[in-house]
Amino acid sequence: MAAQRMRDGRPVIWSPQPAQARFMQRTENEVLYGGAAGGGKSDALVIEALRQVEIPHYRGLIIRKTFPQLRELIDKTMRYYKPVFPKARYNSSTHCWTFPSGAKIYFGSLNHAQDRYNYQGQAYDFIGFDELTHFTWEEYSYLLSRNRPNGPDTRVYTRATANPGGIGHGWVKARFVSPAPPGTRMVQMVKAKAPDGREIMQRRTRIFIPSTVFDNAALLENDPGYLGTLAALPEAEKKALLYGDWDSFTGQVFTEWKNDPAHYDDQRWTHVIRPFRIPGHWKIWRGYDFGYSKPFSVGWYAADEEGRLYRIRELYGCTGTPNEGIKADPVKQARMIREAEENDPMLRGRTILGVADPAIFNESQGESIAAMQEKSPNFLHWAPGDHTRLAGKMQFHYRLAFQADGRPMLQVFNTCKHFIRTIPNLVYSESNVEDIDTDQEDHIYDECRYVLMENPLSPPRTEPVQPMPDDPLELGKKARFFRV
Template sequence: MFRRIYEDLIKNHMEGTGGFPVMLAPLVQSGHVKIVDDEIRFWNGSRIFLCHCQLEKHRFKYQGAEIHVLLIDELTMFTSTIYRFLRGRMRAPGLDIPQWAIDFFREKFGVNLSAKIPLALSGSNPGNLGHGWVKAAFIDGVAEFAIRRMSPSEGGMLRQYIPARLEDNPHIDAAEYEGKLAGLGTKELVRAMRDGDWSIVAGAFFDNIREDKHKLPSFTPPAHWTRFRSFDWGSAKPFSVGWWVVAEAEWVKTFKDGKERMLPQGALVRYREWYGVKRDEDGQIKANEGLRLSAEAVGRGIMERERGEKIDEAMSRADPSMWKEDGGASNAEKMLKCDARDPNKICGPRFAPADNTRALGWQEMYSRLAWEDVDDGEPMLFVTEDCYDWWRTVPPLQHDENKPEDINSDMEDHAGDDTRYACMGRPVSRVQKPRTPTGPAPWTMDWITSQGSRG
């Protein structure tokens, strides 16, 4: 049984009326069970090991483990890397789940267990640093209780999502506990914790992101609007490229849904992205695993994707680590000379080093996303529906436990980083923001009528 932090492991499973010492007291008294430190030993040779794995490097403590049943308490507290490693330690040759256990799970929880082990059982609330990868792996696009066989790269096991809501817990007074949940604050957070709603990100750093406010249909920006790009480097971890346009206060009708919109003057719109994340043979994302492309290959990919566009390279910003030299050319230089036929030809994308002041950058990004505290209720940052990985990874980002003004960098924060670079390259002041013009769209019948009334 794993919990991320040792102190939480002890509090949740060794202390209180629900802890193992109380739960197993009759067996301890009869001599059938011994509890020695973090290990529970049964008379028949079975054992329960209480384990913790706070950091990714700690996973190697379990390199030689043979795990028959893997129990994880609060899965979203772990990274995908830790979970995959522990899952890889699961093996139980020749062992079966007893029929009584299969019957118990079916009758008690409506869950059909395979008669074979190893078996992994994970419980979690929405939120925390693993929210994004857990949601993508277990919940997105999956019917509740549906059992599916995963690909070899995803462990090759059967997988099932079992929803859990307040009324499903037989050990609490639902009415009393609901009142405590209501005291959490926002209705979104209450819904996430009460109903297990994974579309709500509990404890998110950017708690002001809303799809109805920030998500736009795909569109082609007007040619005269300023376009630029932002870039966060990664090889073993994903890289992230975002293409942005600076909106002008005019009516445009180049959206996929055909609607005419006027965006706030100076608003940033992320209209395209390229996210270098690894996928398995079934197209499933391997969260936070990069493509390991060279700087030259990334440079060629950027130029191919923006062919025919006019990009303002003076405004474009990239990860400052791109300019580090370690006994050879920097990645920024390699990206510039990305022509495979002529390594001396300068033909790749140009960037300026981004301002990498993290706390200030996140605040600038938060300010652009803000909409509740402004007169017209309009944010100054939008992201189109095409930017799947932005929507997958940015809303779940959490605060750093030790630095609340920063984001937990153990999470998949690469699209967030490139967005931060874009915002720092073009800071906005709410005081200086021009009000969005009101009235009907130009050359509509309502507009023509209004012009006539002016004489």
């Protein structure tokens, strides 16, 4: 933080606190810093961008989702850059600092997905993303392709800060937070094929360095009340911004969601349970959301005598890259669906009721997807689902609500990994605040919604009292981590 200390007879403009130093000492290709509010994330990012400004051909980029959000960062650079580099100049038209060596640091935004092409053909030795969870995976991965050297002897790397929440919450959590304990280096080997046929292996590394307001002694000293401000937030925001809890965040649609392995067997106070044998007389539903360049999703649901639904199996057409489809045509998808049913003892030989996105019945451009699949050798019959968005969303809320006995009316086998990954991460739309943001990975949500609308519930009359969790800070201290 800014200070009036002296070192070697010169004023100290900024010096890192311990968590900031841990972040700035990392050598991985990608580092995510933060997880909670008040950890000094933005300060560390704008200072890190200075690391190579003595190299004339160095080019850095600091980016936020919208340009108005950049103003605070630019203000910080006015306080930090100018005193250290008196001859450096900031151009407000190009949003660029030019340093005496000729090095440049640009400030940019990416308000809309197509804005990423404004960076086409550009090269940046350093890219710093502020509030990474505001970006989609497509935006981030495209800008990663711009992270390349402008000349010899520069270090090429990417840094990012983030709080939980936002449209990118799911992929950021999956990339940086879930795979390994905080502070653990993750190594990925990627393969490329040269024009002569040679396979070239490259090593990519990334890491998550957590921080909270408790790591920012200067802030707590200058503003002791800030801790109280965070502690007084609504519970979901408090968990996210005070403790850096990635399972609870502002804007989360389904705050009812709970995945508690301690209750997998008794099936109380959890939405995720262990698989069990489905009785032969239970009705089976199959939900379907078609996708080609985006993932397609199929979910199978069993309905018990009380009307409770269980998601017992899923088929998700994703490459492994967030929200990227496998580009299987409708007939191939029909074959994959039929094979899944024939190979599953719970589904083989059962009467299955299929309900799908009504868009697959559209014949405006020729034969519909539904007709193709019905005529295919792997005959599939679908009924058009009810696409009423807000009513479908409310059915989700009614189903996820815990009943007086501690059980919800929708539970998911723990083998349905993609449902468990995507549904809790859905956030609200900024343009339609009652609905989810449809730019997310919402394909499982859609196919499940069609099944729920075929089995509608009335709103629960009473709200059961749920057991109080331990203090999140203590839970963090007790947590055990596992590689996945």
